[in-house]
Amino acid sequence: MIHRRAELILKHYLKYNSKSAMGFCTSRNHAEYMAKYFNEHHVPSVAVYSGEQGENAQERNKALSELKVGKVRVVFSVDMFNEGVDVPSIDTVLFLRPTESPTVFLQQLGRGLRKHKDKAYLNVLDFIGNFKKMGQIPFLLSDKNYDSKAIRTGSPIKFEYPDDCIIDFDFRLIDLFKKEAERELHIKERIKEAYDEVKDKLGHRPSRVELFLHMEDRVYQAMKSNVKYNIIKDYMSFLNDIGELTDEEKLLFNSIAKDFIHMLETTGMVKSYKMPVLKAFYNEGNVKLEVNEEDIYRSFKAFYNLGSNGVDMLKDKSTSSYKTWGSKEYVSLAKRNPVKFLMQSEQTFFKEKEGYMIALSESLGSFIKLPSFKEHFKDTIELRTLTYYKDRFNREGSHE
Numbered sequence: 174m175i176h177r178r179a180e181l182i183l184k185h186y187l188k189y190n191s192k193s194a195m196g197f198c199t200s201r202n203h204a205e206y207m208a209k210y211f212n213e214h215h216v217p218s219v220a221v222y223s224g225e226q227g228e229n230a231q232e233r234n235k236a237l238s239e240l241k242v243g244k245v246r247v248v249f250s251v252d253m254f255n256e257g258v259d260v261p262s263i264d265t266v267l268f269l270r271p272t273e274s275p276t277v278f279l280q281q282l283g284r285g286l287r288k289h290k291d292k293a294y295l296n297v298l299d300f301i302g303n304f305k306k307m308g309q310i311p312f313l314l315s316d317k318n319y320d321s322k323a324i325r326t327g328s329p330i331k332f333e334y335p336d337d338c339i340i341d342f343d344f345r346l347i348d349l350f351k352k353e354a355e356r357e358l359h360i361k362e363r364i365k366e367a368y369d370e371v372k373d374k375l376g377h378r379p380s381r382v383e384l385f386l387h388m389e390d391r392v393y394q395a396m397k398s399n400v401k402y403n404i405i406k407d408y409m410s411f412l413n414d415i416g417e418l419t420d421e422e423k424l425l426f427n428s429i430a431k432d433f434i435h436m437l438e439t440t441g442m443v444k445s446y447k448m449p450v451l452k453a454f455y456n457e458g459n460v461k462l463e464v465n466e467e468d469i470y471r472s473f474k475a476f477y478n479l480g481s482n483g484v485d486m487l488k489d490k491s492t493s494s495y496k497t498w499g500s501k502e503y504v505s506l507a508k509r510n511p512v513k514f515l516m517q518s519e520q521t522f523f524k525e526k527e528g529y530m531i532a533l534s535e536s537l538g539s540f541i542k543l544p545s546f547k548e549h550f551k552d553t554i555e556l557r558t559l560t561y562y563k564d565r566f567n568r569e570g571s572h573e
Contacts, residue, residue: 175203179210182267182300186216186247189265189296193240196249196267197281200432201521204249205229207269211247222251224429224536225521252427261287268299271401274414275309275319282310308350311340324354360395360402365415367392368404378417380548381405381556405556406438409549421545430540433522433533437553440519442561444485446511449476451554454533460541460550463532469507470500481562504530 186194198204204220208229211218219231219239231239239245241260247267266285272278285295297304312319315332323330334340342350371379371387379387385405396403404411409431412418418426425431440447453464453472461468477483477495486495492506512531515523526532533541540546 175206176210178300179207182207182269182298183211183214183216185298186211186265186267189298191265191296192243192246192291193260193262194247194265194267195240195260195263195284196247196269198249198251199270201227201251201429203269204251207249208247211249216247217245218247218249219245220249220251223427224432225534251432258284259287260284261289262291263287263295264289264292265296265298268297268301268303271301271303274410275306275313278303278306279310279313305350305353307342307346308353314338314340321354324350327351360399363392364396364402364404368411368415378412380552381408382552382559385556385559405560407435408438408553409434419545421543422549425540425543425546425549428540429521429534429536430543430546433537434546434549434553436519436522437550437557440557442557444510445476445482445558445561446485446506447515448554448558448561449473450507450511450515450531452476455547455550455554458547458551460547461533462535462538462541463526463529465529466500466504469512469530470503473503473507474498 182196196204196207198207198220201220201222201224204222205227208218208220212229218229219236220227220229221231221233221236231245236245236248237258237260240248241262249267249269263285266282268281272281282297285297308324309319311317311330311332311334314334317330317332320328320330322328332340367388368379368384371384374387375383385393396405400406409418409422409426412422413426425434437451449472450464450469452475453468454461456464456468464472477486483495486492495502507530516525516531522534522537524532524534
């Protein structure tokens with residue numbers, strides 16, 4: 174769908190004759206794609222993000238300088254301009270990624286709220302529903318905690334805003350905020366309560382796997398059916414929102430390391446073949462930046478000789494004899510399936526490297542020895558394996 178989404182975004186962007194815009198994207202690939210698409214349609218654009226740079230990427234300060242003078246019309250960024258950016262001429266903000274944090278939302282909105290002689294107002298083009306957080310702005314600007322109960326009940330609240338700051342919502346928006354507060358309350362509270370119950374039961378902050386194993390199934394199913402609130406699809410963001418990241422994890426949070434973990438949480442899995450590739454990189458906690466054929470063979474053999482992991486192999490005629498396989502057969506399977514797919518679909522993280530079968534991006538090198546990175550890496554692989562089998566069991570059980 175990404176091409177159709179890009180087409181829609183460009184179509185609406187062109188309506189407003191913007192001269193200086195900033196778009197907030199969900200990943201490096203997303204920012205690269207948007208900049209490429211806009212450039213191909215004659216709107217000078219660049220992508221700005223940390224880590225290894227792509228074809229349309231530009232260094233942060235240079236991008237800002239060119240945006241100020243009009244050489245660039247749109248900067249698509251990934252967590253690089255949430256705060257500390259002073260480009261008063263920005264007349265359009267594009268919300269292309271969701272954020273659960275109202276503070277980050279306000280920071281992103283604020284990139285376009287500076288006064289400038291050549292703009293009368295800011296256009297905010299919201300493609301993913303961040304407008305629903307607009308009701309939290311009065312609380313943020315008056316340094317109050319968001320009070321969803323007051324919004325739901327319409328209770329009067331006294332706000333004290335900074336000098337020269339006025340907020341005036343249309344009555345229809347106030348009704349919308351009330352409905353949204355009512356709708357979100359139930360599922361968010363249930364998930365947070367479930368998290369707190371598991372934490373109290375275990376006596377420590379639960380891992381993804383522990384949360385999955387101890388959470389009530391009805392809460393898990395409700396969470397799973399609502400992508401916006403599925404915290405195990407972006408667990409570090411959830412922990413960040415509730416203030417439970419460690420200092421070391423905060424270093425990971427706005428980096429390619431966090432993006433890598435999130436990719437592991439969300440990458441598609443039709444079969445289980447990716448798991449032994451990822452386990453080869455994890456390497457029992459001694460994380461490798463590159464793996465060779467021997468690493469892949471050992472990991473695949475160990476994975477499919479364990480328990481029920483061989484079910485996928487037995488179902489397919491071409492792999493049903495896997496118990497007699499040696500290195501050649503396992504390496505061939507890995508090359509034509511998970512290795513090929515990962516290098517095509519996750520190019521930010523997986524690369525070809527001479528002398529190796531597949532390698533991780535070198536920009537992950539400064540993180541692989543951090544205990545918190547190893548912990549999230551292992552936890553995510555184990556969770557994806559568990560949920561894969563649970564989902565497969567549910568699918569197959571429903572057909573019997």
